[in-house]
């Protein structure tokens with residue numbers, strides 16, 4: 001898990017420049033003119049057809065990216081970056097917008113000093129600079145603890161015996177602190193892992209966190225391993241924050257990922273949110289730059305993502321706080337002596353009647369921690385509300401548990417439910433794979449020919465990237481022998497669902513319509529912010 005997260009952290013983007021007006025090779029100095037405003041449809045140099053999408057990925061800086069070595073040595077990057085047309089340079093954003101907010105400039109390092117103009121700047125720098133340069137402020141609790149992380153090689157197998165445990169939270173009677181241990185492989189995982197990270201949480205501004213010798217001493221004391229051979233590769237410090245940007249957009253600058261929200265890692269929602277931010281924004285940006293959507297579509301980024309990210313931040317905080325609730329319920333404190341802490345711990349297995357209530361309270365607090373590892377409805381059960389979603393008047397589903405139980409739905413705004421379907425030859429695939437990158441997909445029931453015909457016409461006449469298909473048990477372009485899709489689709493056999501390029505439901509219609517072309521035109525013109533939309537064809541309305 002940690003390895004894939006590291007891959008993604010670097011691969012998603014460090015700085016994503018959209019619509020750069022320079023060239024895709026080594027940037028030429030002084031290409032400092034603003035690109036043609038999106039949507040103008042100009043084919044002139046510097047206009048839309050001259051636009052290149054350049055992903056600038058900075059690999060020199062510290063952090064996870066450092067673990068990769070060279071990009072060619074990492075199979076994921078080697079495969080992915082050429083597909084993205086990546087331009088690998090060590091870039092540093094100076095990231096200021098010009099007065100009219102149309103240009104952001106990026107400076108490379110010597111000898112490749114260059115500036116690059118772009119129509120839109122995506123600030124995905126972990127919150128280091130771009131937000132500050134735009135004047136966007138953060139709301140929330142700020143820094144709540146500081147963590148010192150030791151990356152070590154050591155043999156913990158005599159203690160870490162259970163191979164099913166991924167992350168170990170250890171309430172140490174010696175130090176009265178919470179220690180978190182995560183195996184890091186790289187060859188073996190689980191108890192025999194050769195490398196580990198050990199996190200120690202300190203109060204904000206605690207000077208002990210700044211001394212390597214003290215951090216090592218605290219780790220050894222907390223784990224009771226005064227003499228265990230342990231090679232320390234690195235000790236890093238990072239702050240646990242709980243903040244969210246007051247706005248995700250300032251003019252043509254967007255904030256994504258940790259630049260927009262930073263919360264405790266408990267629950268693993270940080271990179272999850274970052275990827276969903278990028279997934280939400282990039283198709284919109286692509287359509288706007290291609291002249292297929294109005295720039296108004298970009299306003300839906302904040303409307304859709306900020307409420308979700310706010311909830312993710314809140315959940316992450318609750319997950320973190322619950323760890324300390326367990327410690328408090330156990331009666332552990334760094335102000336106690338080790339003997340006092342040990343006496344508190346013994347109450348858990350004393351078997352004495354007078355400890356029964358105490359034990360129940362601790363076990364209840366531990367059960368509450370299960371939310372951190374089982375929060376599917378937080379991760380996937382949210383429903384966007386914005387102009388890029390056409391509501392159908394249906395009520396939001398009421399899951400059996402708001403955090404843990406995800407209830408698939410095709411209600412507009414919800415993510416496309418998973419279902420296995422078959423092609424004509426019986427090859428099985430998930431329905432999500434039918435949504436092509438950057439394209440809408442209309443999924444009709446087996447009797448939804450009229451929807452398909454209307455959608456095909458509209459796609460062609462109004463230049464909408466829209467694919468069309470029918471799914472049914474006996475008839476259709478794809479088949480549903482297990483009734484997997486049918487049990488989720490929530491439309492009749494002559495209804496239809498419109499899926500956005502990010503695989504969220506944009507619109508649905510429960511059955512046949514008397515004028516499907518007009519209904520689809522209204523829906524797509526709202527979603528794309530294109531009013532009026534295509535001129536109705538003679539057959540259509």
Ligand SMILES: Cc1cc2nc3c(=O)[nH]c(=O)nc-3n(C[C@H](O)[C@H](O)[C@H](O)COP(=O)(O)OP(=O)(O)OC[C@H]3O[C@@H](n4cnc5c(N)ncnc54)[C@H](O)[C@@H]3O)c2cc1C
Pocket residue numbers: 005009012013014015058061062063064065091092093094124125126128129238256257258259265267268269270271272273274
């Ligand atoms: C211990 C720990 C465990 C975690 N576990 C999980 C987990 O299990 N699941 C999960 O989803 N999330 C997890 N997270 C959170 C996750 O790592 C972050 O949310 C995620 O990395 C954010 O991605 P990002 O791309 O927005 O920012 P970052 O990963 O911070 O990337 C920003 C990059 O921008 C670069 N940069 C900064 N300034 C500039 C500049 N001026 N020019 C060019 N480049 C610049 C930086 O060097 C950095 O590489 C964890 C975090 C921690 C600390």
